[in-house]
Amino acid sequence: MWKWMLRILLLAALGAAAFLVYDVSRAIEIPEMKVPGKLAPAYVEIAEKTGVPWPYLAALDEVEKGYEGVTPETIRQTATRIQKASGEERPGENGVKSALRKILSKPDADKALKLAESYSWAAAPLGEDYEFPFKKGAKVSYGDTWGASRTYGGDRTHEGTDLMADKGTPIRSVSDGRVVAKGWNELGGWRLTILDANHLQISYYYAHLSRYAEGIERGSKVKKGQVIGYVGDSGYGEKGTTGQFAPHLHLGMYVRESTFSPMREAINPYPFLKVWEKR
Known part of the structure; x- marks a missing residue:
C-alpha cells in the first residue's frame, strides 16, 4: 500500500513541477494599459450585452484606430461587426478570434489577438465584479495621474492613481485576497499590498494610510x-513622517508575467476605477 502512496505522491510532485515550469516559461507580455478611462465602462457594458469579450473590442479599436474617434456608439458598431463576421449573436472568445481573422489583415489580426490575450x-478584473476602494457617497476625487512626474527620491514617474479624500476616510479592498506586505515604506508611508485571490498574477498596493483596520496583518485574508x-x-x-502632501490614497496595480514569476510590472489602475465606481 505504501508503495502506491509513494507513487501517487511522486506523480503529484512531478505534476506540480511541470506546471511551475510551464507557468514561468509562458511569460505573457504585460501591455501598456491604453484603454481610455472614460471608455472603459462602455467596453465592459457592451461586452456584457453582446457576448463579445471586452479585451477583443478594445484590441480591435487599439490596432485599427489607436482609440481616435472611439465613442460608446462606435464600440457598439465594432461589436456588431464582430457578431456578423462570426455568424453568432453571442460569439464568445472562439467566435471572436475567428471573426478578427476575417476582419483584419493577418499582421493586424495577430497583433490584436496577442493584445487581447495580454489584456x-x-x-482581467476590469470586467469582473470588483469593488471601488471607497463606499458610495464618500467624498473622493481622482484623475488619471498615471505617468505624472515625481521628484521625491529621485526623478520618477507615478505608478498608480491618487484618490483624494479626507484623512481618516475608510479604504476598502477592491478584491478578495491576502495581505502579502504591511508596514512602512519611505515613499508609500504606511502601506499594504494585497494579492488578488482570483488572479494570483495581480496585486494591489494601498499607500499613504493613516492607520490600518483592526485585524489586518501580513497573511490576513480579506x-x-x-x-x-x-x-x-x-x-x-x-x-x-506625515504632512508632506494632501491626504489621499495611492492605489497601484502590479502584474506578473506568470503566476510565480518574481518580476512584476505596474499597470494603470484608472480605467479599472472608472468601471468599479459604476458597479
Whole structure:
C-alpha cells in the first residue's frame, strides 16, 4: 500500500513541477494599459450585452484606430461587426478570434489577438465584479495621474492613481485576497499590498494610510469591500513622517508575467476605477 502512496505522491510532485515550469516559461507580455478611462465602462457594458469579450473590442479599436474617434456608439458598431463576421449573436472568445481573422489583415489580426490575450491576463478584473476602494457617497476625487512626474527620491514617474479624500476616510479592498506586505515604506508611508485571490498574477498596493483596520496583518485574508485601512498623508520620509502632501490614497496595480514569476510590472489602475465606481 505504501508503495502506491509513494507513487501517487511522486506523480503529484512531478505534476506540480511541470506546471511551475510551464507557468514561468509562458511569460505573457504585460501591455501598456491604453484603454481610455472614460471608455472603459462602455467596453465592459457592451461586452456584457453582446457576448463579445471586452479585451477583443478594445484590441480591435487599439490596432485599427489607436482609440481616435472611439465613442460608446462606435464600440457598439465594432461589436456588431464582430457578431456578423462570426455568424453568432453571442460569439464568445472562439467566435471572436475567428471573426478578427476575417476582419483584419493577418499582421493586424495577430497583433490584436496577442493584445487581447495580454489584456485578458493583465487586466482581467476590469470586467469582473470588483469593488471601488471607497463606499458610495464618500467624498473622493481622482484623475488619471498615471505617468505624472515625481521628484521625491529621485526623478520618477507615478505608478498608480491618487484618490483624494479626507484623512481618516475608510479604504476598502477592491478584491478578495491576502495581505502579502504591511508596514512602512519611505515613499508609500504606511502601506499594504494585497494579492488578488482570483488572479494570483495581480496585486494591489494601498499607500499613504493613516492607520490600518483592526485585524489586518501580513497573511490576513480579506474580502472585497472589507475596510483595510484609512486615508492618510504618511510617507516621503523616515518612519512616521506625515504632512508632506494632501491626504489621499495611492492605489497601484502590479502584474506578473506568470503566476510565480518574481518580476512584476505596474499597470494603470484608472480605467479599472472608472468601471468599479459604476458597479
